Amino acid sequence: MDGKHDNAARDVAASGLSRRTFLAASAALTGGAWFAGFAPIRAADAEYAILGAKEAAIMDALADCIIPPGEYPGGKEAGVTRFIDQQLGGYLASYRDMYETCLPALNAGSRAKHGDAFVELDEDEQIQYLTEIEAGEYEGQSGGDAENLWESYSPRAFFNTARDHCMMGFYGHPRHGGNENWVSYRMLGLRV
Amino acid sequence: MANKHVNAIVVGSGAGGGVVAKELSEAGLTVVLFERGGWASYAEHGNDELTAQRSFPLQCYFGPDNERYRRVAVDQQGNERIVYPNDWAYHNVAACVGSGTVSYGAMAWRFMEEDFTMKSVYGHVEGSTLEDWPITYADLEPCYEKAEWEIGVAGDDSENPFAPWRNKPHPMPAFGHNKEARMLEEAAKKAGFHPFSIPMLRNSESYGGRRACVHVRNCVGFACPVDAKNGTHNTVIPTALETGNCELRIESQVVEILTGESGRITGVAYFDSEGRKHEQTADIVVLAASATETPRLLLNSASRYFPEGVGNRHDWVGRNLQGHAYCGADGLFDEDIYDDVGPGASVAICDFAHNNPGVIGGAMLANDFIRLPYAFTGAHPPGSPRWGRAHKEHQKNYYRRTAAVRGPVQEMPNFESRVQVSQDVRDHWGKPVAKISGFKLDTDIETCRFIAGKAQEWLEAAGASEIWQSVPGAGVSGGQHQSGTCRMGDDPHTSVTNKYGQVHDVDNLFIADGSLHVTNGAFNPVLTIMALGYWVSGYIVKEWERGNRFR
Numbered sequence A: 001m002d003g004k005h006d007n008a009a010r011d012v013a014a015s016g017l018s019r020r021t022f023l024a025a026s027a028a029l030t031g032g033a034w035f036a037g038f039a040p041i042r043a044a045d046a047e048y049a050i051l052g053a054k055e056a057a058i059m060d061a062l063a064d065c066i067i068p069p070g071e072y073p074g075g076k077e078a079g080v081t082r083f084i085d086q087q088l089g090g091y092l093a094s095y096r097d098m099y100e101t102c103l104p105a106l107n108a109g110s111r112a113k114h115g116d117a118f119v120e121l122d123e124d125e126q127i128q129y130l131t132e133i134e135a136g137e138y139e140g141q142s143g144g145d146a147e148n149l150w151e152s153y154s155p156r157a158f159f160n161t162a163r164d165h166c167m168m169g170f171y172g173h174p175r176h177g178g179n180e181n182w183v184s185y186r187m188l189g190l191r192v
Numbered sequence B: 001m002a003n004k005h006v007n008a009i010v011v012g013s014g015a016g017g018g019v020v021a022k023e024l025s026e027a028g029l030t031v032v033l034f035e036r037g038g039w040a041s042y043a044e045h046g047n048d049e050l051t052a053q054r055s056f057p058l059q060c061y062f063g064p065d066n067e068r069y070r071r072v073a074v075d076q077q078g079n080e081r082i083v084y085p086n087d088w089a090y091h092n093v094a095a096c097v098g099s100g101t102v103s104y105g106a107m108a109w110r111f112m113e114e115d116f117t118m119k120s121v122y123g124h125v126e127g128s129t130l131e132d133w134p135i136t137y138a139d140l141e142p143c144y145e146k147a148e149w150e151i152g153v154a155g156d157d158s159e160n161p162f163a164p165w166r167n168k169p170h171p172m173p174a175f176g177h178n179k180e181a182r183m184l185e186e187a188a189k190k191a192g193f194h195p196f197s198i199p200m201l202r203n204s205e206s207y208g209g210r211r212a213c214v215h216v217r218n219c220v221g222f223a224c225p226v227d228a229k230n231g232t233h234n235t236v237i238p239t240a241l242e243t244g245n246c247e248l249r250i251e252s253q254v255v256e257i258l259t260g261e262s263g264r265i266t267g268v269a270y271f272d273s274e275g276r277k278h279e280q281t282a283d284i285v286v287l288a289a290s291a292t293e294t295p296r297l298l299l300n301s302a303s304r305y306f307p308e309g310v311g312n313r314h315d316w317v318g319r320n321l322q323g324h325a326y327c328g329a330d331g332l333f334d335e336d337i338y339d340d341v342g343p344g345a346s347v348a349i350c351d352f353a354h355n356n357p358g359v360i361g362g363a364m365l366a367n368d369f370i371r372l373p374y375a376f377t378g379a380h381p382p383g384s385p386r387w388g389r390a391h392k393e394h395q396k397n398y399y400r401r402t403a404a405v406r407g408p409v410q411e412m413p414n415f416e417s418r419v420q421v422s423q424d425v426r427d428h429w430g431k432p433v434a435k436i437s438g439f440k441l442d443t444d445i446e447t448c449r450f451i452a453g454k455a456q457e458w459l460e461a462a463g464a465s466e467i468w469q470s471v472p473g474a475g476v477s478g479g480q481h482q483s484g485t486c487r488m489g490d491d492p493h494t495s496v497t498n499k500y501g502q503v504h505d506v507d508n509l510f511i512a513d514g515s516l517h518v519t520n521g522a523f524n525p526v527l528t529i530m531a532l533g534y535w536v537s538g539y540i541v542k543e544w545e546r547g548n549r550f551r
Helices: A003-015 A022-029 A053-066 A080-088 A093-114 A123-134 A146-150 A155-171 A180-188 B015-026 B118-122 B137-152 B179-190 B236-242 B293-299 B388-398 B442-461 B526-545
Strands: B006-011 B031-034 B071-074 B080-083 B246-249 B253-259 B265-271 B277-287 B325-332 B347-349 B365-367 B402-409 B418-426 B432-437 B466-470 B509-511
Touching: A053 A080, A053 A093, A053 A123, A053 A155, A080 A093, A080 A155, A093 A123, A093 A146, A093 A155, A123 A155, A155 A180, A180 B388, B006 B015, B006 B265, B015 B031, B015 B236, B015 B246, B015 B277, B015 B526, B031 B236, B031 B277, B071 B418, B137 B236, B137 B526, B179 B347, B179 B365, B179 B402, B179 B442, B236 B246, B253 B277, B253 B293, B277 B293, B277 B526, B293 B418, B293 B432, B325 B442, B365 B442, B402 B442, B442 B466, B509 B526
Parallel strands: B006 B031, B006 B277, B031 B246, B071 B432, B277 B509
Antiparallel strands: B071 B080, B253 B265, B265 B277, B325 B402, B325 B466, B347 B365, B365 B402, B418 B432
C-alpha cells in the first residue's frame, strides 16, 4: 500500500481534528434554544468566505476584547475578523473546525453561565468571561450542555489560539486581511 | 532522457554547498548543484512578518512548504507528533537558492581557538560526547579569510580583545550603531565589558558590485530590498554558474544516494518539480543539505553495502544534534531608545564566550535584532497581561523602549540528541521523514543562567527600569543553527567523516555543512560552515589536481 495514504490518515489523527462537517455540529447543538435561530450559519454571506454573519459577530466581539478600541482602532475595526476568515481558507485551514465549533460555543457557554450570549455581554462582562476561560475554569466540565458545546476542544486552548491569531491579524502585514491601513504600525510610530 | 554524467554533485545550495559548487567548478570540475527550492526574492516576499523566516506563524516564505514537508518531533516524555515547517519543533532551514543565507541576520563570526578544542579546555563533561575537532582554528583560518573576502564581511576586530588572530583584516569597515546600540555600547564599557561592532555578511560600503546597506527594519528573516546582504545566492553561486561548469538544478528534491557495485557511490536519485524521478551520476557526491537533511539522506540510502545507512557503520550518523541554547535578558527603559535604524543587532561582547569560572562554555552576547510588531506581542515582561487594554498599551508605550541582549550558549553534545528516520511517516515523495529527539544537558542550562545574569548586568548598566531574564527549557536544540550530526574526527568509531569531510570508508562521498561540527561554538555558525565549504573543497581540488578520482 502506498505509504503516502497511510501517512495522510496519520496526519489527520495526529492533528486531533475530526472530519465532520460544521452542519453536523450545528445539528448537535440545536438543542440549545438560543441556537435554533443560528442554524443557517452557512448561508451565503457577501462579506466573509468561511465565517457566517453570526460567527463573524462573535469573532468581532472577541477581537475587540483581545485588542480593544481606544485612541487607536481595536481588533474589529482593524480587520482581525477578515484576517481570520481569510486564513481559515488558507494558511490556517487546519483551525477551521476549531473556530466553527468554538465561536458558537463561546456564545452559548456565556448564555449558560451568565444568561446572555457573549456578544450581548457588556465589555466588562466579556472580559470577565474570557479571563475565566483563560484561567481554565471551563476545562473538562461534565454534565449539562457544556461538554457538548466545546466538543473535543479545550476552551482555554481555543482562547489562546484565537488570542494569537488576533495578534497576527492586528500586527501583521495587511496583505493577509488585517492591520487595515497599517493601523498597528501607526500606533507604534513606525514608518510604513 | 538520462542526465549527463558529471564530476561532482553538490546537494544543497546554502552556506556550505554554494561555496563547494563554486570552488569545484572554478577548478574545472563539472558540477550539478541541487536545490530543493527555487529563487527567493524581496520583490515577492516584501516586508511580511507573518511569513518571514524568523517568526513564521503562517508559513515560511523561504521554504520549505507545509504541503510537502513534515517531520516527527519527539518530546521529553517520548511522545511523537507530526510537525510542519512553520512549527518551531520542525527545526526548519530555508529551502531556496542560498538557503538561510538569503534571509539570515548575517552575523559573520569566526569561532575562537577554544571552540575547536573544547574537550581539551573543559575536560570530560558527564553525559556528553564532547571532543576536540580534528582540525584547529589555524587550519581553518585561511578559509575564514576566503569566506570574508569572497562573500563579503564588514567588521573590525581591533575593538574585540577576545577575537582570534587573523592574517588579513575584514574587507569592509565595521558598521556603526543605532541609538539603542550606542546606549548599550556605553553601558558595556561602564560595566567593564569590551563592546565592539558585530562582523556582518552585509555591505557597509558597496562591495562585489552591489550597494551598501540602507538599514531597513526588516532584515533578519527577510531578503534584502537593495541586495546588500551577502549570501551564497548573490556571490559564490553566480560565480560558479559563470564558469560554465556548474548547473544549478532548482526545485529538485534529492531523495537517495546511489551505491553501485563494490560499494562506491555512483550518484543520487531525485524528483523534479513535476514529480518525475531521475538519477544523476557523478564521480563524487558532496552533501550540504543541513544537519537534519544530510543525515536523513545517509540513513535513507541503505543498501546491501550499507545496511544501516551510508557512513553509519558505527551508528554515529544523526547523533550529537546541537543548536544553541539561546538565553539573555530584556529590559524596559523610561525613554525612547528606538530610532528605526535596522537591522538592530550591532553591538556585542565576547567577555563571556570562554574562561568563565565554574561554568562550562559560554556565549557571545549581543543586542537583539529589531523585534517586529507581531513578535513583540510575546516579548512583554513575565506576568504582564497577554491581551486586552493593558497589552495594547504596553505595545504602544514600550515598543520603542525595550532592549534585549542575548547569546548563543555553546551546548555540550550528547549521543541521544539525534536525527533518525521515522519508521512510519513519509514525505510527499514517499521517503521516511526525519525524526528529531533529545535534550539539553543540565550543564547547558547552568551556563545559560550564568550568561543571562551577565545580560542582566549589561542592561542594568544601561539604566533599564525593569529587567527579566530568559533561559531555555531542556528540549533538544537545532533550529537554524543545527549542527553536529555527522561530525568529523580521526577515529571512525566516534565520527562520521575524516577531517576533510570525507565519509569514513566511502572515498567519493563528502559532507560540507554544519553536520560536520564537533561542537558548535559560542557564536552563530554560518561563517564557519562557509569556511568548511572552502576547507572540504580545497582538499577535493588538491586531490583532483594530482589525479585522484576517489575510486
